[in-house]
Amino acid sequence: MIGKIRLFFTSLLVALWKLYGLIIVYIPIIILSPVLLIIIAFDNIKLFWKLERFWAKWILFMMGFRPVKLPSSSSYDPSRQYIVVANHTSMIDIPFMLAVLKIPITFVGKKELAQYPIFGYFYKKTNVLVDRSSLKSRKEVYNQVERFIKKGISIAIFPEGGVPDPSIVLAPFKNGAFRMAIEHRLPILPLVFFDNKKRLPYDFFKGSPGKLHYKILPPIETAHLTKDDLTELKDYVYTLLYNELKHYEMIKKNIILQEDVHI
Helix, strand or coil: CHHHHHHHHHHHHHHHHHHHHHHHHHHHHHHHHHHHHHHHHCCCHHHHHHHHHHHHHHHHHHCCEEEEECCCCCCCCCCCCCEEEECCCCCCHHHHHHHHCCCCEEEEEEHHHHHCCCHHHHHHHHCEEECCCCHHHHHHHHHHHHHHHHCCCEEEECCCCCCCCCCCCCCCCCCHHHHHHHHHCCCEEEEEECCHHHHCCCCCCCCCCEEEEEEECCCECCCCCCHHHHHHHHHHHHHHHHHHHHHHHHHHHHHHHHHHHHC
């Protein structure tokens, strides 16, 4: 009985914390709306990204998240453009990527995000939205992506195509990100999120503040590749991310086991 009461109050506190987080998300957007509208009118995507990055860091700080880059992370050239790929596990993934990467990025994301009031308007004006059920929409993505690439913006894609079931370590990758990388001769920059799923899952009654570990893997050049290499490239990147996630799981389990032994 005591356990159920404790679970109820814990879930209630988490739900209130997430509602607080929603307020935190909207405060800068509402305050900066006039400035953002002017920036969009002049199509200054890089300036918009700088404000987005401020917004992302504000969210992480106010919600009690602390990004921690693993020591084995690779360096990348912030003066270059990339196709950034990462595992998709949480509502914090987009702000987190904006906060930790020092390159202007725009996202290829699902059209449903445009339905959110205020946020949705700015999101659809500065990112590439896709209706995954529409072949025409998926084809149009490439035209929109080209516009951002010409402006010097990197493209961020979650190649799983959505958020998989929490029990899945890493869902199979779609072709889109890798086709874009080959067609535009842009290197792929793999990014791995280790704790986002635990810290801010889509379950409204689960989550907690804390450290968010991440790792940047070495950029993968694609200038020498052709469309015939697409599947091999996709499988290679998938294996890299999958192995990192499994290795991190093993490390956490070993730490827990060692703590249990000491107890």
